[in-house]
Amino acid sequence: MKKGRGVLCEGNEVKYRFIQMQRTHYPVTRLCFVLGVSTSGYYGWCNRVESVTTRWRRKLIKQISRIFLENKQVYGSPRIHAELAEQGEKVCVNTVAKLMRQNDIQSKVFRRFVVTTNSRHTLAAAPNRLNRGFKAVKANEKWVSDVSFITTREGWLYLAAVMDLFSRKIIGWSMGNRHNTQLVIAALEMAIARRGEVRNVLLHSDRGIQYASKVYRDKLAEYGIACSMSRKGDCWDNAPMESFFHTLKTECVNFEDYKTRSQARRNLFDYIELFYNRRRKHSTINYMSLATFENAAGVH
Numbered sequence: 001m002k003k004g005r006g007v008l009c010e011g012n013e014v015k016y017r018f019i020q021m022q023r024t025h026y027p028v029t030r031l032c033f034v035l036g037v038s039t040s041g042y043y044g045w046c047n048r049v050e051s052v053t054t055r056w057r058r059k060l061i062k063q064i065s066r067i068f069l070e071n072k073q074v075y076g077s078p079r080i081h082a083e084l085a086e087q088g089e090k091v092c093v094n095t096v097a098k099l100m101r102q103n104d105i106q107s108k109v110f111r112r113f114v115v116t117t118n119s120r121h122t123l124a125a126a127p128n129r130l131n132r133g134f135k136a137v138k139a140n141e142k143w144v145s146d147v148s149f150i151t152t153r154e155g156w157l158y159l160a161a162v163m164d165l166f167s168r169k170i171i172g173w174s175m176g177n178r179h180n181t182q183l184v185i186a187a188l189e190m191a192i193a194r195r196g197e198v199r200n201v202l203l204h205s206d207r208g209i210q211y212a213s214k215v216y217r218d219k220l221a222e223y224g225i226a227c228s229m230s231r232k233g234d235c236w237d238n239a240p241m242e243s244f245f246h247t248l249k250t251e252c253v254n255f256e257d258y259k260t261r262s263q264a265r266r267n268l269f270d271y272i273e274l275f276y277n278r279r280r281k282h283s284t285i286n287y288m289s290l291a292t293f294e295n296a297a298g299v300h
Contacts, residue, residue, distance in 0.1 A: 082287035129228035146241035199224035
């Protein structure tokens with residue numbers, strides 16, 4: 001139907017609901033006049049039986065809102081659509097996007113992101129063996145690692161992480177007050193403990209002093225892990241890790257005011273282990289969760 005005074009459409013539906021809420025404060029005729037609808041249209045809306053489509057839309061909005069809140073308010077329409085599809089709801093992504101716009105359901109993702117790497121040292125860097133080959137056909141074939149800085153009122157908290165490129169899962173991480181070699185080794189050891197047999201894994205990082213150190217390189221050699229490093233000043237050589245930290249910052253960190261490092265640790269653990277690794281739907285694997293993807297592939 002065309003929009004107009006007294007004609008039932010989505011725009012008028014919103015107006016009629018507003019009139020319904022305000023009718024005890026203002027005359028209905030006055031509200032109708034201000035909003036550009038007829039009184040007969042409003043009373044017709046009051047008396048009509050709610051259509052099947054309207055009931056379905058109302059139910060769908062509730063589902064969308066629930067999924068949005070359950071996923072830290074960071075999901076846009078593609079991920080919410082994927083979640084609805086898993087629940088057996090047949091609806092196109094454009095309808096989900098439209099309902100989200102109409103109901104002011106918008107991802108809280110924040111855009112600011114800064115990456116810092118200290119590569120001003122004289123230690124020899126490993127060659128770039130990964131060479132931007134970011135796809136892996138099996139688990140424990142290619143890993144990437146990096147370090148990021150988290151702001152707290154007590155000072156910096158440093159986060160080192162290791163990602164398996166097969167699924168993009170964070171398989172190792174560590175946090176500390178100092179940006180040193182032990183930080184990246186702790187993340188590496190967690191990844192090794194979780195994955196078991198890791199000989200012949202290719203592990204790529206930037207050429208920061210922690211990754212170029214002899215202690216770190218010896219640890220890789222001990223487990224038979226091949227070392228690869230980005231070219232100097234080229235963040236695209238480690239794009240998957242840059243992408244993870246961007247996601248972490250924009251979906252989580254930039255909305256927090258960490259009073260202590262302990263508070264930041266708890267929040268980051270919750271995001272990485274309970275949300276990112278287990279629940280969050282990832283576009284690189286067709287909007288599956290990392291846990292579902294790895295289980296389907298038989299990764300333990």
